[in-house]
Amino acid sequence: MTSAALICAAAASFLVGGGPRAPAALPRASRIIAAIDYKDPAVAAEFQKVQERPIELVEAEIEKSGVPVPPSLNEMDMRLMLVELRMRKAGTMPGGGKAAPKKPANYGSKYEEALWEKPAFKRLIDDYRARGNTNALNLATSKCHEVRL
Numbered sequence: 617m618t619s620a621a622l623i624c625a626a627a628a629s630f631l632v633g634g635g636p637r638a639p640a641a642l643p644r645a646s647r648i649i650a651a652i653d654y655k656d657p658a659v660a661a662e663f664q665k666v667q668e669r670p671i672e673l674v675e676a677e678i679e680k681s682g683v684p685v686p687p688s689l690n691e692m693d694m695r696l697m698l699v700e701l702r703m704r705k706a707g708t709m710p711g712g713g714k715a716a717p718k719k720p721a722n723y724g725s726k727y728e729e730a731l732w733e734k735p736a737f738k739r740l741i742d743d744y745r746a747r748g749n750t751n752a753l754n755l756a757t758s759k760c761h762e763v764r765l
Contacts, residue, residue, distance in 0.1 A: 652700055656710045662703055666695045674698050681705070727760040 652659050666674060671691050678685050678698050685694060703709045723729035730737045737760075744753040 652696065652703075653710055658708055658710055659699065659703070662699045662708075663695070666698050666702075671695075725761070727757050730760050 654660065654663070669677075671694065674691075674694055675685050678694065678701060681701055683697075683701060685697070689697070700709070719732055720728070723732065731741065732738075737756075741753065741756060744750075744756065
């Protein structure tokens with residue numbers, strides 16, 4: 617099997633598998649801790665809108681967005697989940713951190729161009745980094761210059 621075929625196979629399994637999966641035991645600094653500031657007026661206003669909806673519609677909206685609702689989730693957590701989901705989609709999440717980097721005017725390499733222009737390739741590279749798979753990362757980087765992505 618050629619190295620380009622290996623990359624394609626890895627990308628296919630990555631995309632079919634549903635996205636990157638971080639290792640179970642990540643160092644504390646690399647864990648993502650998401651919390652909503654419930655005292656924020658924007659969060660309170662969105663929560664009020666969600667609070668008025670029947671729980672069946674709340675669950676349906678979450679699932680329609682592609683996020684599975686765990687069966688063990690209680691009503692309050694489900695509503696809070698929808699608040700966070702709506703705010704993240706709208707880009708109004710308070711304390712969202714630093715702004716996303718701006719797209720460069722010209723790219724330094726085909727690899728850099730692929731990271732900006734091909735979201736699936738970027739997810740694959742991010743997955744390799746999260747897993748610490750240096751060999752796959754190096755292979756993808758070198759083949760990026762040879763294969764038209």
